[in-house]
Amino acid sequence: MQDLLALDGVDLASVAAREGTPLHLYSATAIRQRIDGLQSALQGVDATICYAVKANGNHAILQLMAKSGVGADIVSAGELRRALRAGIAPSKIVFSGVGKREDEIAQALEAGIARFNVESRAELDLLQRLAHARGVVAHAAVRINPDVDAGTHAKISTGKSENKFGVAVAEARQWFTAQAQWPAVRLDGLHMHIGSQILELEPIRRALQRLARFWRELALAGHAIASIDVGGGLGVRYRQGERAIDAADYVAAIRDALAGFDGRIVLEPGRYLVAEAGLLLARVLHAKQGSERTFLVVDAAMNDLLRPSLYDAWHDIVRVGDDNGRTTTTYDVVGPVCETGDTFAVARGLPRCEAGDLLAILATGAYGASMASTYNSRPLAAEVLVEHGRYAVVRRRQTLDEMLAGEQAATHWETA
Numbered sequence: 001m002q003d004l005l006a007l008d009g010v011d012l013a014s015v016a017a018r019e020g021t022p023l024h025l026y027s028a029t030a031i032r033q034r035i036d037g038l039q040s041a042l043q044g045v046d047a048t049i050c051y052a053v054k055a056n057g058n059h060a061i062l063q064l065m066a067k068s069g070v071g072a073d074i075v076s077a078g079e080l081r082r083a084l085r086a087g088i089a090p091s092k093i094v095f096s097g098v099g100k101r102e103d104e105i106a107q108a109l110e111a112g113i114a115r116f117n118v119e120s121r122a123e124l125d126l127l128q129r130l131a132h133a134r135g136v137v138a139h140a141a142v143r144i145n146p147d148v149d150a151g152t153h154a155k156i157s158t159g160k161s162e163n164k165f166g167v168a169v170a171e172a173r174q175w176f177t178a179q180a181q182w183p184a185v186r187l188d189g190l191h192m193h194i195g196s197q198i199l200e201l202e203p204i205r206r207a208l209q210r211l212a213r214f215w216r217e218l219a220l221a222g223h224a225i226a227s228i229d230v231g232g233g234l235g236v237r238y239r240q241g242e243r244a245i246d247a248a249d250y251v252a253a254i255r256d257a258l259a260g261f262d263g264r265i266v267l268e269p270g271r272y273l274v275a276e277a278g279l280l281l282a283r284v285l286h287a288k289q290g291s292e293r294t295f296l297v298v299d300a301a302m303n304d305l306l307r308p309s310l311y312d313a314w315h316d317i318v319r320v321g322d323d324n325g326r327t328t329t330t331y332d333v334v335g336p337v338c339e340t341g342d343t344f345a346v347a348r349g350l351p352r353c354e355a356g357d358l359l360a361i362l363a364t365g366a367y368g369a370s371m372a373s374t375y376n377s378r379p380l381a382a383e384v385l386v387e388h389g390r391y392a393v394v395r396r397r398q399t400l401d402e403m404l405a406g407e408q409a410a411t412h413w414e415t416a
């Protein structure tokens with residue numbers, strides 16, 4: 001990652017000095033390479049890549065997706081708004097999520113999105129009512145829960161029967177049989193998404209096979225399936241040397257499992273397209289010698305990057321600049337937030353650091369800024385897009401006034 005930014009000729013220290021820290025950086029070149037790689041692997045397949053906006057919904061990144069012909073997988077009216085504003089065609093937008101609100105479905109219907117990935121009978125009923133009221137027919141896919149363990153962190157595993165997502169094949173079968181009950185919904189798609197940060201192909205293969213078996217059964221029963229959405233979940237390398245799934249192998253597994261399917265295949269990668277293209281710059285505030293451990297207290301915190309606190313996730317960390325023979329020292333890299341969980345790394349070997357040094361926390365392009373909060377009343381960090389030795393600020397650092405906007409004294413009371 002750092003090599004790529006260096007190749008682009010961007011001096012991290014100078015961007016940090018000009019824009020301040022903490023600072024999220026994304027390489028446009030790296031994102032394009034990921035998109036191109038996946039698109040090439042998909043050559044000859046009738047496929048639409050619908051980028052999972054939740055991974056990083058920054059306007060500039062969504063514009064980049066739109067310009068590359070990539071669509072969007074959305075989970076809220078906010079993400080719908082973002083996708084449309086960035087120029088993503090409604091015909092390339094799919095709407096996932098286990099709890100879509102009535103107003104959100106209404107907005108998506110009015111925008112004319114391609115498809116709703118439906119996760120419960122209640123949602124199907126609601127979609128029927130709202131589509132009927134508007135005199136339109138909504139295309140829907142059933143999200144199947146294939147009961148496969150994706151082998152990822154429990155908090156981001158979504159394809160086991162105990163998870164809240166999707167429905168069992170048995171229930172989906174009933175929906176197809178009873179289709180006439182929902183005349184304003186065209187139930188002609190299947191969907192799955194078994195989890196995120198998946199590093200082994202085997203669980204994906206198993207889930208695809210279950211999905212394919214059901215598609216064949218439906219086809220035999222005379223149900224036309226126009227779209228099979230295989231979800232996202234492709235993992236990335238958070239540690240140097242870690243193994244991840246190759247895009248070509250992933251696409252080969254999809255082709256194999258769905259051989260003979262002549263409809264549209266939808267993919268919903270999020271992390272895969274953006275994670276390794278991003279890094280978070282943080283300044284060392286001080287090195288603190290505790291009684292048992294040595295801490296590097298930095299100016300980024302769990303509100304800027306939640307993954308280590310939430311999932312004990314590993315992110316490689318490098319000291320920016322020449323090491324000049326500094327000895328390797330073992331540090332806990334921590335933020336200033338008042339929680340012990342505000343820790344980016346435990347017992348990590350780094351060149352000896354001092355106050356003012358710059359650290360880059362790597363592979364933060366996905367689920368970094370998009371999961372940020374203002375916890376501890378820390379304003380949202382700025383985001384910059386880097387390309388060929390230049391950078392553009394694509395989100396200004398939030399000011400304290402912006403952070404406080406909307407809050408007010410309890411002077412106006414309503415009776416309820």
Ligand SMILES: Cc1ncc(COP(=O)(O)O)c(C=O)c1O
Pocket residue numbers: 052055073096097193195196197231232233234268269270271272366
């Ligand atoms: C329905 C759905 N599609 C796609 C994604 C994108 O996942 P990832 O970023 O792991 O590719 C998610 C999140 O895991 C999701 O819930």
Ligand SMILES: N[C@@H](CCCC[NH3+])C(=O)O
Pocket residue numbers: 054156196197307366367371
């Ligand atoms: N937020 C998670 C991934 C969840 C994916 C959303 N379905 C992460 O940071 O790894």
